[in-house]
Amino acid sequence: MASVDAPRKPERRLSKTGRERLVSVGRHAVLLIWSFVVLFPLYWIVSMSLKPPSEAITLPPDWIFLPTVYNYIQLFQQSSFIMAFANSVFMVSASVILVLIIGVPAAYVLSRWKVPKQRDVLVWILSSRMLPPVAVVFPFFVIFRRLNLFDTRIGMIFMYVTINLSLVVWVMKAFFDGIPETLEEAAHVDGATQFQAFWKIILPAAKPGIFSVAIISFIFAWIELLFSLVLTNDTAVTVTMQVYQFIGVRQIEWGMLAAATTATILPVLLLIIAVNKYLAAGLSFGVVIKE
Amino acid sequence: MSTPTQTTPPNGSGLSRFRELWNDYLPYWFMTPMVIVMLLITIFPGAYDLYLSLVKYNLANPATIGQFNGLTNFETAFTSGGAVNSFTLTILFVAGALALETSIGFVLAALVTGVRSSWMRTFYRIAFILPMAVAPVSLATITRIMLNTEIGVIPYLIGDFTPFTAPSFLSDVPLLTIILVDTWNWTPFMFIIFYAGMSSVPETLLEASRVDGAPLWRRYLHVIIPYMKPVLFVAILIRLIDLFRTFGLVFTLTHGGPGTATELVSINIFQTGFTFVDLGGAAAVAVVYLVGIVALCNVLIIKIGFEGVWD
Numbered sequence: 001m002a003s004v005d006a007p008r009k010p011e012r013r014l015s016k017t018g019r020e021r022l023v024s025v026g027r028h029a030v031l032l033i034w035s036f037v038v039l040f041p042l043y044w045i046v047s048m049s050l051k052p053p054s055e056a057i058t059l060p061p062d063w064i065f066l067p068t069v070y071n072y073i074q075l076f077q078q079s080s081f082i083m084a085f086a087n088s089v090f091m092v093s094a095s096v097i098l099v100l101i102i103g104v105p106a107a108y109v110l111s112r113w114k115v116p117k118q119r120d121v122l123v124w125i126l127s128s129r130m131l132p133p134v135a136v137v138f139p140f141f142v143i144f145r146r147l148n149l150f151d152t153r154i155g156m157i158f159m160y161v162t163i164n165l166s167l168v169v170w171v172m173k174a175f176f177d178g179i180p181e182t183l184e185e186a187a188h189v190d191g192a193t194q195f196q197a198f199w200k201i202i203l204p205a206a207k208p209g210i211f212s213v214a215i216i217s218f219i220f221a222w223i224e225l226l227f228s229l230v231l232t233n234d235t236a237v238t239v240t241m242q243v244y245q246f247i248g249v250r251q252i253e254w255g256m257l258a259a260a261t262t263a264t265i266l267p268v269l270l271l272i273i274a275v276n277k278y279l280a281a282g283l284s285f286g287v288v289i290k291e
Numbered sequence: 292m293s294t295p296t297q298t299t300p301p302n303g304s305g306l307s308r309f310r311e312l313w314n315d316y317l318p319y320w321f322m323t324p325m326v327i328v329m330l331l332i333t334i335f336p337g338a339y340d341l342y343l344s345l346v347k348y349n350l351a352n353p354a355t356i357g358q359f360n361g362l363t364n365f366e367t368a369f370t371s372g373g374a375v376n377s378f379t380l381t382i383l384f385v386a387g388a389l390a391l392e393t394s395i396g397f398v399l400a401a402l403v404t405g406v407r408s409s410w411m412r413t414f415y416r417i418a419f420i421l422p423m424a425v426a427p428v429s430l431a432t433i434t435r436i437m438l439n440t441e442i443g444v445i446p447y448l449i450g451d452f453t454p455f456t457a458p459s460f461l462s463d464v465p466l467l468t469i470i471l472v473d474t475w476n477w478t479p480f481m482f483i484i485f486y487a488g489m490s491s492v493p494e495t496l497l498e499a500s501r502v503d504g505a506p507l508w509r510r511y512l513h514v515i516i517p518y519m520k521p522v523l524f525v526a527i528l529i530r531l532i533d534l535f536r537t538f539g540l541v542f543t544l545t546h547g548g549p550g551t552a553t554e555l556v557s558i559n560i561f562q563t564g565f566t567f568v569d570l571g572g573a574a575a576v577a578v579v580y581l582v583g584i585v586a587l588c589n590v591l592i593i594k595i596g597f598e599g600v601w602d
Contacts, residue, residue, distance in 0.1 A: 035414075038475070042422075057445070106326075134536065135580060225542070230561075245424075264429045
């Protein structure tokens with residue numbers, strides 16, 4: 001993981017021939033084109049959300065305009081949007097905490113003990129991610145109705161846990177594999193119990209992993225639409241559901257739609273920028289960090 | 292099960308008895324909640340889907356719910372329910388998006404790795420992972436605005452600044468459009484993993500091949516790609532699994548249409564189960580889909596994956 005930004009070796013800086021310069025220009029040309037492809041839609045939706053309604057969809061577009069927060073005020077005056085937003089923040093955060101509590105200790109065991117049929121257990125855990133949500137949502141729909149979990153926050157929190165559990169176990173197992181066992185042995189010599197060694201020594205050492213996997217779990221739950229579409233109705237409605245419903249409205253208010261979209265993207269955007277260094281390690285299920 | 296040796300002095304009081312149990316069986320306590328949840332989320336839906344697929348379960352027809360139906364649900368789905376069409380579309384979609392995301396992600400990673408200035412590298416790296424922050428449903432709204440034939444900025448730019456006329460993306464080339472939009476959304480995933488993998492190729496290996504005077508493409512073919520094999524494999528496997536899950540983006544963007552031109556299996560199942568409230572029919576398609584994906588992934592993992600990847 002540390003090698004992600006390894007400093008270039010000095011010998012690379014040798015003689016800048018014309019050919020090398022050409023390669024460098026070509027390289028940046030391609031990278032800048034892709035930057036444009038990536039950034040333009042983001043710029044567009046944010047700028048739309050900051051335009052007064054009369055200018056939102058005019059063509060040719062007003063490239064220069066006076067930004068206004070009018071759309072955001074409109075949006076946040078709608079109680080349903082605030083509630084959906086708060087709902088999502090609460091349910092997604094709660095599910096992340098829960099999935100960590102369930103997944104991290106299990107990953108620790110899978111890393112340190114010889115679990116019977118270890119490989120099968122790991123593949124079985126991964127298989128929960130292979131199940132397409134659409135194939136599991138109807139069984140849960142039926143059972144949620146029976147158990148009165150339909151349209152409840154607890155039900156949604158549970159569904160979010162199901163999305164992320166395999167991810168947490170896999171990533172954290174890889175992280176624990178990378179922490180030397182001598183650390184625990186030293187703790188045992190000092191008289192710590194197994195749990196104390198785990199709690200006071202291993203968990204703090206695995207912090208970067210926990211951090212990155214928490215963020216990734218947050219993202220996957222935050223962007224989820226299907227479960228809220230089928231399993232919520234009113235009380236447990238999510239922010240993605242709100243954005244979805246905006247499109248269904250006959251007369252679309254473009255400015256507000258853009259503002260709602262921006263509001264959905266922004267929290268995740270900030271998180272991603274904050275942890276972009278750890279992201280690769282978490283996403284690659286530990287393969288990259290073994291270095 | 293070899294537990295680290297741990298001696299607790301024998302003690303009679305209840306609390307320390309509890310502590311002893313807690314410590315001696317720690318691995319079991321640690322595994323139990325995970326195993327319970329896993330059973331709930333793998334065995335239960337699978338078994339329930341199987342049950343639903345074999346009975347009549349149409350919410351519009353409550354009287355017949357639960358009646359054994361044999362394989363009729365499967366027959367209906369695959370003869371008149373559009374399941375065959377949706378399976379074909381899904382394979383095209385997954386193959387197209389996976390190929391694009393893998394190749395673009397790899398090229399971007401290779402290019403960024405070669406950037407010398409460190410702040411430029413950071414800029415590219417952060418910029419290139421941003422799309423992952425966009426929820427598919429949000430991306431779909433952005434796309435619908437930007438591609439709209441009347442008010443969209445992209446047809447406008449194409450029409451005004453290039454000699455071409457923009458196609459009406461969502462109605463003329465719907466499948467290609469959803470592939471491209473998904474590529475925008477998820478190439479970052481491939482990019483960031485490949486980038487990390489490429490950065491971890493030991494400099495000595497690269498140096499050796501450079502001294503040998505190997506041309507660039509040979510360096511990739513014989514040094515970098517073999518070294519990155521586990522990284523490539525895991526990234527492609529995870530992305531493959533997630534592509535089969537695609538729902539929100541396509542559902543919001545096209546609703547499976549126009550007609551059934553983008554009706555992926557997940558959309559087909561959703562429509563059958565939610566719009567036509569035929570849970571039995573939906574489950575039949577789900578069972579086939581589920582078995583197919585799990586079988587495919589298991590073949591990939593067991594035949595190819597575990598050698599040198601995870602142990």
